[in-house]
Amino acid sequence: MKLGNSASLTRVYNRSVVLDALRRNESLSRIELARLSGLTPQAIRVIVADLLEEGLVQQLGRRKGLRGQPQIEITINPGGGYALGFHIVDNWCHYLATNLAGKVIVEGGTIELPQDPSALKPHLYRIDREAAQAAGKSPRVGVGIAVSNLMAAGGLIEPHPENRAYTEEIRRHFGSDTWIENDANAAAMAETMFGRSKSAADFLYLFVGDGVGGAIVRGGELQRGHRGNAGEFGHVVVDPAGPTCHCGNRGCLYTYLSTAGLKPRSKQSADRDKATRSWVANAIPALRSAVVSLENAFDPERLIVGGTAPVELLKALVDGLDPLGPSIRSDAPERVEVSELGSTSALLGAVALPLLSLMSPSAAKLTKQSLTPAN
Numbered sequence: 001m002k003l004g005n006s007a008s009l010t011r012v013y014n015r016s017v018v019l020d021a022l023r024r025n026e027s028l029s030r031i032e033l034a035r036l037s038g039l040t041p042q043a044i045r046v047i048v049a050d051l052l053e054e055g056l057v058q059q060l061g062r063r064k065g066l067r068g069q070p071q072i073e074i075t076i077n078p079g080g081g082y083a084l085g086f087h088i089v090d091n092w093c094h095y096l097a098t099n100l101a102g103k104v105i106v107e108g109g110t111i112e113l114p115q116d117p118s119a120l121k122p123h124l125y126r127i128d129r130e131a132a133q134a135a136g137k138s139p140r141v142g143v144g145i146a147v148s149n150l151m152a153a154g155g156l157i158e159p160h161p162e163n164r165a166y167t168e169e170i171r172r173h174f175g176s177d178t179w180i181e182n183d184a185n186a187a188a189m190a191e192t193m194f195g196r197s198k199s200a201a202d203f204l205y206l207f208v209g210d211g212v213g214g215a216i217v218r219g220g221e222l223q224r225g226h227r228g229n230a231g232e233f234g235h236v237v238v239d240p241a242g243p244t245c246h247c248g249n250r251g252c253l254y255t256y257l258s259t260a261g262l263k264p265r266s267k268q269s270a271d272r273d274k275a276t277r278s279w280v281a282n283a284i285p286a287l288r289s290a291v292v293s294l295e296n297a298f299d300p301e302r303l304i305v306g307g308t309a310p311v312e313l314l315k316a317l318v319d320g321l322d323p324l325g326p327s328i329r330s331d332a333p334e335r336v337e338v339s340e341l342g343s344t345s346a347l348l349g350a351v352a353l354p355l356l357s358l359m360s361p362s363a364a365k366l367t368k369q370s371l372t373p374a375n
């Protein structure tokens with residue numbers, strides 16, 4: 001978010017700076033908040049007082065064992081609000097709710113997408129009720145939707161027509177505080193909210209599932225490119241003589257990394273193991289080549305590999321990358337890592353969207369009102 005001219009925009013921005021510092025550091029004193037945020041102690045006092053009144057933060061006791069006057073610790077109030085997330089992929093809609101601290105309050109559930117999108121309504125009422133009950137008196141801060149096949153055209157980011165009716169139904173139910181991202185972008189945002197690299201600002205995310213996508217995070221913000229489609233790593237060509245891809249090119253990373261071909265066709269576990277081994281063996285050289293190109297193009301702090309693919313599969317893939325060829329990142333201690341968030345990373349990302357838009361100053365570019373009004 002750019003600093004607005006109006007006082008209220010500045011206020012919103014400063015609040016998110018304070019909340020951001022708190023979510024990255026379990027707890028902080030007002031003095032530490034001032035030092036970390038660059039805001040004056042007076043400004044911090046006013047902002048913290050406001051946040052306390054709204055219940056978004058809480059005061060812990062005074063920290064002991066330090067010299068001088070012990071400082072009162074401020075922390076995010078987990079019960080200060082909750083967020084709901086949906087992930088629409090294939091014929092399924094997964095959902096999950098967490099509190100402000102990111103703790104799950106409604107365990108994930110899955111709905112089979114009904115033929116008629118309006119038949120989603122009773123499910124949404126039920127999920128809404130379930131989450132509100134679990135949250136007690138906490139208000140809902142927003143709803144996030146991660147969807148595969150999100151596309152950008154003419155500067156407008158919108159779901160693929162086959163998913164659009166469902167995302168519209170969700171937005172109609174929950175109102176304007178609804179954010180939407182493609183699943184790779186959402187999964188990357190999950191890393192900044194829930195992942196080990198909470199404070200990592202510059203990384204690439206490779207999303208591996210039936211579809212293969214990616215995200216570019218720079219300074220904590222998603223980089224979208226000129227028309228909003230940046231990060232389509234699945235269609236980076238790794239072998240010009242490789243198999244034909246549905247995009248029309250040959251040898252796209254997608255043709256090696258898509259897990260669509262791994263669906264259990266055989267009940268024999270020996271056959272499945274063989275299929276998995278051959279998928280990994282085929283995918284490793286393709287990913288090696290892509291990693292080097294992506295590193296040379298973006299100089300990221302690291303490349304995080306995640307998505308809906310089973311974690312063991314991703315681990316086997318990443319373990320097999322060694323030795324990676326030279327790039328401008330050759331001297332980095334760890335160039336590629338597997339996300340620790342597991343195969344629900346996109347769903348966690350959906351929840352992260354409203355949380356980050358409240359608690360991160362760099363999340364202002366998350367897509368909120370991108371959907372055109374429902375017809």
Ligand SMILES: [Zn+2]
Pocket residue numbers: 234235236245246247248249252254
């Ligand atoms: Zn392709």
